[in-house]
Amino acid sequence: MPREHYQDSLDELRSDVLSMGDLVTERLGDSLAAVERRDESLARAVADGDDEVNETYLALEDRCVDLFALQQPVAGDLRFVTASFKIITDLERIGDLAVNLANYSLAARETVAPEVAIDAIGAASRGLLERSLAAYETGDAAACRAVAAGDDEVDALCQRASESVTRELIAGTDDDGWAAERLLDDVSRVLLTVRDLERIGDHAVNIAARTLYMVENDPELLY
């Protein structure tokens, strides 16, 4: 087969994007554990580890640019490099959101906000991320569409959680002033947590959308 080195560099890119995916998935898992267990040291480790994610992102971005400039990929190769170039941006953003989650957990002391199913939403978002990366690895178009459908479930969980927190906030204003103020802080934090988990789901859908474009040249999920 001609252009063996070029083919090797494409294989290497795929493998390294998946490694970045593993790294970000691990960080997301750690941040969710930090939220759930209020584990301060784990939360700090996630925040401190963001540089590694960013450096990985920049190195892969360079790799994609080099492939465009030096190898001029076309057809399926072009779609693969283009999709990978976009997917690493989504992974980097998920890394940032994992840091946000970790920081929220650091800010949370003794919460008076209502218990919402953060762990369930987190598990669902993380599940979407894992499934989108698996679809990228295997080039599975059906799995890409399933990720997009799965995001509806995450959105619904987030919606319910937000409504529940808001109702609690309204009810809390009848209490003493100090409780309402504490509640407001907690509510804001919980709502931000829910929002970031929802965004993680959206990024997972982006990964699936780019993968579907890569596999079938189908822009169906892009917008």
Add this chain to the structure above:
Amino acid sequence: MSENQNPQTQTSTATTDTDQPLTTTTGETDERTRDEWTDYEFRGEAKMTVDDLDVYYGDDHALKGVSMEIPERSVTALIGPSGCGKSTYLRCLNRMNDRIKSATIDGSVRFDGQEIYQDGVNLVELRKRVGMVFQSPNPFPKSIRENIAYGPKKHGDLDTGLLARLLNRSDAEERDRLVERCLRDAALWDEVSDRLDDNALGLSGGQQQRLCIARCLSVDPEIILMDEPASALDPIATAKIEDLIEDLAEEYTVVIVTHNMQQAARISDQTAVFLTGGELVEYGDTDQVFEDPHSERVEDYITGKFG
């Protein structure tokens, strides 16, 4: 042999019906195995319509049942590995293959609806209207001015005679206007306007190739066929030729054979991919062919997996 005569190399049976193919072999198309990705519906008018074209060099079946329509005022690129028949195909479009004694051509090529493979076609006139630029620049060993004026003079286009005399205008003025127009159209005027009487062989390779394009334009063609016109040029000269080709496509129909796939991707509106065995495997909009080819064989070829 005069090119006006029906060449012996052509095995066609003569017909005077311009809408009819010269010859077809009944049933042969159905038996061929051909990818299905050649039914390309382009926008605009077809300048040339090729139908079931076969070319043999002796026993070698060089081109197999090629059918395609070439849109006017656009760039059509023909790509494929060496020996795939793309240059053979290009040369069929102005009957240059007639000059090869062992060549047998079967099928139909219509230019503005007129069959070019029929008796009575004036090949000199055909090749004026369907000009050609070759891989290596081949200027005449004459001055730059004479290179441009040679064709029109030969064809008598400059002998406006009576009108020129009535207006008391010399043919030289007419000729110089033509020389300037062609050199401007070929993006060469600014580089040579002060040395039109210098020998053309003193120009650089890239300038010589643009001079050959200017020479081609001087006889007022409608289609310009280019056979790897930039393969012998450096990147800067190549870029100038590519720019020129895109400009020319506003007025002319350009068909270009190139080994440089990125060049095809950069400058063409539609791309035809020929693969070994003389088959047209895929024909479509250039962005579609290079982003999402329908044929797996084409994908393998353009991504370099085709060995």
